[in-house]
Amino acid sequence: MMDIEKYDTKTLLLAAIKSEVDANSVYSGLAGRVQNAFLKERLNFLAGEEDKHRQTLENIYKMHFGTDTIELPDKTEVPLPDIEVGDENDPISLVLESAMKAELAAEEFYRDLAERFEDERTKNVMEVLSQMEYTHYILLKVEYENAKKFEEYDTTWPMMHAGP
Amino acid sequence: MDTAKYELDELLLVGIKSEIDSEKAYLEVARTVKDPFLKGRLEFLANEERKHRDFLEGIFKKTFPKKGLIIPEKSTIPLPEIRLYGETGSMRDVVAILDDAMKAEKAAYEFYSSLEPRFEDEKMRKTLHYLAVMEQDHYNILKMERDSMEDVEDIMEDMSYMQLDGQY
Numbered sequence: 001m002m003d004i005e006k007y008d009t010k011t012l013l014l015a016a017i018k019s020e021v022d023a024n025s026v027y028s029g030l031a032g033r034v035q036n037a038f039l040k041e042r043l044n045f046l047a048g049e050e051d052k053h054r055q056t057l058e059n060i061y062k063m064h065f066g067t068d069t070i071e072l073p074d075k076t077e078v079p080l081p082d083i084e085v086g087d088e089n090d091p092i093s094l095v096l097e098s099a100m101k102a103e104l105a106a107e108e109f110y111r112d113l114a115e116r117f118e119d120e121r122t123k124n125v126m127e128v129l130s131q132m133e134y135t136h137y138i139l140l141k142v143e144y145e146n147a148k149k150f151e152e153y154d155t156t157w158p159m160m161h162a163g164p
Numbered sequence: 165m166d167t168a169k170y171e172l173d174e175l176l177l178v179g180i181k182s183e184i185d186s187e188k189a190y191l192e193v194a195r196t197v198k199d200p201f202l203k204g205r206l207e208f209l210a211n212e213e214r215k216h217r218d219f220l221e222g223i224f225k226k227t228f229p230k231k232g233l234i235i236p237e238k239s240t241i242p243l244p245e246i247r248l249y250g251e252t253g254s255m256r257d258v259v260a261i262l263d264d265a266m267k268a269e270k271a272a273y274e275f276y277s278s279l280e281p282r283f284e285d286e287k288m289r290k291t292l293h294y295l296a297v298m299e300q301d302h303y304n305i306l307k308m309e310r311d312s313m314e315d316v317e318d319i320m321e322d323m324s325y326m327q328l329d330g331q332y
Contacts, residue, residue, distance in 0.1 A: 037215055038298070045208040052200060055328045063324060124316045125325050131308050132201065138304055142297045149290055 002108055007078055009116045013061045015078035016113065017070065019106065020054035023047075023099075026083045030095060033088070039143050046136055053129055060122055081105050096144040103137040106130075165274035170241060172282050173231060176224045178241045179275060180233075183217035186210075186268060189246040193261055199320035200328050202258075202309055209302055216295055223288070243275065244268045262310040269303040272296075 004012055024047050031043035058070055084098040107130050114126035167175055187210045194206035224233055244267040250256045276296035280289045312320075320326060 038212070038294075041208070041211055041215065045204070045211075048204060049201070052204065052328055056325055059325050059327055121319050121322065121325070124319050128201075128312055128316055128320065131312060135305050135308050139301055142294070142301055145297075146290075146294050149294075150287075 002079060002105060002112070004078065004109065004112050009113075010061075010065060011076070012078060012113055012116070013057060013064075014070070014073060015076040015080055016109065017054055017057045017061065018072045018076055019080045020050045020057065021072065023083060023102065023106075024050040024054065026085055026099070029085070030092075034092060039092075039147075042139055042143060046139065049132060049136065053132070056125065056129070060125065064117075064122070080109060091147070093144055093147040096140050096147060100137055100140045100144060103133050103140060106133040107137065165271065165278050167241070167275070167278040173224070173228050174240060175275075175279060175282075176220055176227070177234070177236055178239050178243065179279070180217055180220045180224070181235050181239055182243050182268075182272065182275070183213045183220065184235065186246060186265075186272075187213040187217065189248055189261075189265070192248060193255075193258065196255060197258060199317070200326055201320060202313075205305055205309060209305065212298060212302070216298070219291075219295065244271050259310060259313055262306050262313070266303055266306045266310065269299050269306060272299040273303065 007015075027043045027047035027050065031040050031047060034040050034043065061070055062068060081098075081102045083095065083102045085095055110126050110130035110133060114123045114130065117123045117126065170178075190206045190210035190213065194203050194210065197203050197206070221233060224231075244264065246261060246264045246268050248255055248261060255261075273296050276292050276299060280292045280296070283289050283292065
């Protein structure tokens with residue numbers, strides 16, 4: 001359970017934007033690392049959605065705080081979990097497991113953040129972001145379970161390299 | 165879905181046709197919607213269907229190297245279709261199309277699950293299971309979009325929130 005009660009809305013929005021930037025970077029980096037065509041597609045899709053989330057949050061930030069300047073903190077006190085990428089020798093399932101946890105935390109975070117806003121439109125956008133994070137979780141879960149089944153599928157199952 | 169009475173080659177060809185039809189349908193709807201998230205998700209689904217098609221074509225060629233890969237014009241197996249246009253010729257409401265797409269994805273899940281026991285190779289069976297579960301994911305994505313659409317469609321097209329980079 002993440003307690004965001006003690007943080008002001010501005011701090012929370014900045015932490016959320018930073019978290020989306022980081023997630024985009026992790027998913028893009030992983031997509032460049034894997035050979036499984038399906039997993040690569042999904043990681044690129046997730047990277048793209050996190051980037052759209054960032055831009056949506058930036059729009060909300062500008063609307064609510066009347067500024068065009070957004071300065072992201074290097075570090076944030078808000079306990080949003082990072083995705084642990086490990087090193088190149090770690091099995092992909094470890095990274096996927098960490099990403100699943102981060103997506104579930106993000107789902108909860110946006111649901112709670114929605115309550116901070118009185119206007120229904122922003123509240124609804126936050127709730128949609130929360131649901132999207134949950135769909136990211138289920139996309140990753142399938143990949144995680146598959147990675148566990150095919151321990152070496154990334155290199156030994158050529159038909160997985162289907163597609164452009 | 166009972167596919168026991170059909171030959172494997174027929175099943176694979178119908179599966180390929182279904183993936184082609186789904187890819188086309190998703191791309192066509194993606195071109196018409198304004199919500200950048202829905203557009204991106206439909207394009208993602210289209211790309212995955214394309215890869216499923218490539219995979220099925222690979223299985224067909226490997227299993228039936230002497231047979232021609234000729235896609236039937238009409239499916240010989242009753243699989244739900246994604247109907248894009250109404251009787252007047254104009255595109256149907258997106259919610260109605262998503263409803264059709266959800267039914268098609270559910271059927272695709274059942275279709276791939278029914279193909280699994282046709283193969284003895286363990287890797288092939290696991291991969292078909294993987295594809296089946298991916299279709300279930302598609303269903304879940306579409307359901308989320310469909311459920312949220314009735315409440316927030318106008319907001320997701322509101323440019324004060326959805327002013328995103330030109331690339332989207």
